[in-house]
Amino acid sequence: MTRKLLTGNGAAAWGARLALTDYIPAFPITPQTEIIEDLSIWIDKGEMDARMVTLESEHSMITAAGSAASSGVRVFTATSSQGLLHGMEMVYTVAGWRTPFVMINVSRGMSSPITLESDHNDIMAARDSGFLQIHCATCQEITDSVLMAYRLAEHKEIRVPAIVNLDGFYLSFTREPVDLPDAEKAAAFVGEFDPENLQFKGSAPLSQAMAVLGGGPYSYFRYEAHLAVQHALSVYDEIADEFADTFGRRYDIIDNYQMDDAEYVFVMLGSFATKAHNAVDSLRKAGWKVGLARLRIFRPFPKEKIRQLLKGRRAVAVIDQNISMGMGGVLHSEFATALYGMKDAPAVLASFIGGLGGRDISQQEFFEMINEIKQASDKGESLEPRLLYTENELTEIRKLQAIAHAEHEEIHQQRDG
Amino acid sequence: MIEGTPVHFHRMKDMPSSHLLGTGTPMCAGCGGLETLHNMYDILGEKTVFVNAAGCMTLLSVYPFTPFRGGWLYTSMASAPAGAQGVRDAMDIMIKKKKLPEDENMEVVVVTGDGSAYGMGMSATSGAMDRNLNFIYLCYDNEGYGNTGQQYSAATPHAAITSTSKGSHGYPGFKKDLFSIWAAHHPAYVATIIGAEPLDLAKKIEKLQGMTGPRMLISLAPCPTGWDYDPQLSVEIGHLAVQTGVWPLKEYINGKVTHTKIPKQRKPVEEYLKLQGRFKHLFYPQRDEQGIAEIQARIDAYWDNVTE
16 A cells, blocks of 8 residues: 555546556546546556547547447546536447446536536536446545446446546645555456456457337336446445455445434535535534535435435535526435435425535535524424525626626727727 | 458459348348448458447347347447447457457448538547548448438538428539548548449458558448439449449549549439439429539539549
């Protein structure tokens, strides 16, 4: 085991290296690019026995990832935001091929307006595709999750691709100490890729990804994929146990903090959970029974675990770093679905949208969220969804709008005068 | 073709007598694209993975049936060459890492229609050539989005009636010169072919089998349903496409374009046009002398510059 100071991107690249990836179709996009740069340097130096090919788009990149994995090699790739959505046709397609490989998504807000900074609308767009989704909150978790993702994706009862998600900037460019698993132990943990029937060879005719006629066969194959993805929940627990035994670090499907006696709960995904973690500490010191539940596995959705975890709690604040236009937070809807009709479900399941496009969620905001759900719970009321935004932010945007307006006027006057 | 048999295609009797592609496919009667694929497959042999883009040929392999004796992978409309990249790279890696014996290697062949090749798939095709991917690409060109009912595409010729150019003058645009666009990438090989000239086609397949890198083929694919003619005329229309000079048979190697079949005396283009319903407006209710003359003039101008 070696301890290194790594960015989230560096940690992702190490995951691919330790998993003995054979093939890396690539395409640069901020904030992911450092991953493929690291890998290309290792390949050029001969430190990694893999081939990397830069495609001309993410659509092609994901196609090549799927077709190579369908031809028998272990594949790793990485993208972000616009790239993930440019390749979205193939995200769905290769998942339907039941072809296992691992793709990193470095979360970044979707255009428009175009931005480089982080939120989860990109990864939410892949929600229904058939990819597994593991969401990370620390650099250590990224390396470890890549190794576990290969085990999960390649498991013979699952056989679908997996996305390991990390937040742009907050994780991609933040250095943290990472205990790198020993190379031999990592190789033994991940094991050889057994392509089973996914392999073209001269002596064995094989058609893959064929068309179907009619809803009967189509529904059958879609249901099969759904059941396989769902099955990943129980398989994950076995893999997590083995990972803990081998490397001494345990990663549960839901990462719980101070949940034992918590009456008020934050629910969220990704690296902003470390901010909520701090807020929980402060609130606990002030005597509030607050906890944090961070979903690590978002697909498959751990519905039963959520029901057990939230049963009997007084109020829950679901924080979404995404926005479904005309509906609100995606995670909130999913939690509402999971808890609907459950006896002793929390009376308040409130939706807070924040952290879009790299916007911070301050400690003060975490305190206020808890205060609001507590008050609603005390009064027996429900709470309207909130879009987090401060007075100060509103003042700043008004200033920008005033400048834009003045510029516009000036150009008009020049043209007319 | 039986493995190891020396092949030199000089005459029709040199052509393979056994046929590999299964029968009973859902392609239309008289499909010119299928004719080309038949001829190619007999020479390429069983150790071939076809990587397909959305188009008519996607319906060749419908679960649980396939006419192929080797591999098949459907990708999407835009990314078949990228699919070929992944398959080729994976096989090379597996051979190098001794996970696949060399005699299990297969030729990777992209099969797309003109809708993909001339438009949506062009970026992926260009990329595959940039990377010098070792593959074969067959575009079966029926000059329109045939699988959706023959709307015009960038491959549609001037004046053709399609289901989105039904006006009295047909399609106002001009067929894009994909051969030159491909050749500008300087791949190992580019050729035009047609199923109705199997000997020319066979010679070209044999030639490209001895090469590595991108080997690019565009086959004109007479299309009874899209071009509106009786299926039994497919071969005749194919012959006329060559004899009138509408479809020049040529190849590009090492920076040089050579015509493989220069018609000694070109037939008038109207002999080709008048057999097809899509050009009927040039002849009925009255002859459009100017329209026909313009089409003839463009063909003549092309051949005026051809010396070899």
